[in-house]
Amino acid sequence: MTQLQTSESQGALHFAYWVPNVSGGLVVSTIEQRTHWGLxxxxxxxxxxxxxxxxxxxxxxxxxxxxxxxxxxxxVSFSQALLHATTRLKVLAAILPGPWSPAVVAKQLATIDHISNGRIAINVVSGWFKGEFTAIGEPWLEHDERYRRSEEFIRALKGIWTQDSFTMRGDFYRFHNYTLSPKPVQQPHPEIFQGGSSRAARDMASRVSDWYFTNGNTPENLKAQIDDIRAKARENGHRVRIGVNAFVIARDTEEEAQQVLADIIKHAHVEAVHAFGDAVKQAGQASPEGQGNWATSTFEDLVQYNDGFRTNLIGTPAQIAERIIALKAVGVDLVLTGFLHFIEEVEYFGTKVLPLVRELEAAAATRQSRALEAA
Structure with missing residues (x-):
């Protein structure tokens, strides 16, 4: 592990979950999912x-x-409802540049930030679903242009949230002496997340984003991405933290967990998986280097929307905790989780897995402290 990774990942890992505000759960399968998209x-x-x-x-x-x-x-409205129902959880509202303008988003989120006492964040989604854009009359930009627009979108948000008389003359957005009041509660501004695996996505994150989400992957492959993005960020005088997608199947035995995975794939909605794969691979392979999200995903990978099986958090609580620590060792700061049966499995994860993760983190911190003392 590099010194940079050690210093940037030494704090406690963060955990997030996908909000199922979209029907169908988190796997494209006809298997039973005790999860619902309603409020x-x-x-x-x-x-x-x-x-x-x-x-x-x-x-x-x-x-x-x-x-x-x-x-x-x-x-956005769904995120606000969840904030009203909680006291500590921070909720990320996903936003698509194009349908939303940065002026509207900045105003919406500043107000929600006051209402929630600083617990709203934003996930800027550059777009993968061409049919969705054309259905609502939005132009579908080429791959790298979508990320260029997203970067301008983020720069506009930051300017509106932190400056008075904000002026910007970009290719996509323009502002003339605009002052937002009140500004957000969070300083300097609400956290800004983004996703992607392509060169354009990583470069954008290394310049403007607070957090970078990547699809599920092995620690070895993640390390290459993380080393790359952090080297670029360091050159830009910027710091970006890393989140990775993972579908969690935690069971009392490894055999049970693997059987659940096999059943999910066995009951995959084949037509829907292939249709989804065609759409997302067009998006991922459209990057100049052909290595965006989903560019190399197999049919089995695509049964979980964001390659969550690849992260391999599938097994007993002890196995999963050790694999989470392996992710942290390569520079991961946050694990974004999905589950088959959300409420009961979130509770199981909190009871059985998270305490083991914290024990392993504490033991690692003790070893590091002793090593420094002995040096």
């Missing part, structure tokens, strides 16, 4: 996650049906 279920889930020790919840943004997701609640 009542999600309020109970948010409260359970808060009790279990989760730090963040990520609401999803979808405008149209498809790929097993027939119903979608809007992300």
């Amino acid at each position: 009542d279920y999600n309020v109970r889930l948010a409260q359970a996650a808060e009790r279990a020790g989760f730090d963040y919840a990520l609401s999803q943004i979808r405008f149209t049906a498809g790929y097993g997701a027939e119903h979608q609640h809007e992300s």
Whole structure:
């Protein structure tokens, strides 16, 4: 591990969960999922996650049906409802540049930040679903142009949230002596997250984002991404933290966990998986280097929307805790989790897995402290 990774990942790992505000759960499978996209279920889930020790919840943004997701609640208003039902959890509202303007988002989130006492954040989604953009009359930009627009979007948000008489003359957004009042509670501004695996996504994060989400992957492959993005960020005088997607199947025995995974894939909605794969691979392979999100995903990977099986948090609580610590060792700061049966599995994770993670973190910190004392 490099010194940079040690210093940037020595704090306690953060944990987030995907908010199921979109129907169909987190796997494209006909297997039973004791999860619901409605508000009542999600309020109970948010409260359970808060009790279990989760730090963040990520609401999803979808405008149209498809790929097993027939119903979608809007992300910003849904996030606000979850904030009203909790006291500590921070909720990330997913936003698509294009349908939203930065002026509207800045105003919305500043108000929600006051209402929630500083617990709103934003996840800027550059876009992967071409059909969704065309269905609502939005232009579909080329891959790197989508990220260039997102970077300008973030620069606009930061300017509005931190400056008076903000002026910007960009290719996508323009402001003339605009002053937002009141500014957000959080200083210098609400946390800004983004996703992606392509060169354009990583470069954007290394310049402007607070957090960078990547699809699920092995520690070895994640390390290459993290080393790259942090080297670029260091050159830019910027710091970015890393989150990784993971679908968690924690059971009392490894055999039980592996059987659940096998059943999910066995009952995959084949047509929906192939349709989703065609759409997202077009997005991932459209990057100049052909290595964006999903560019190399297999059918089995795509049964979970964001390659969550690849992270391999599947097994007993002890196995999963050790694998989470391995993620931290390569520079991961946050694990973004999905589950088959959300409420009961979030509670199990909080009771059985998180305490083991904290024990392993404490033991590692003790060893590091002793090593420094002996040096």
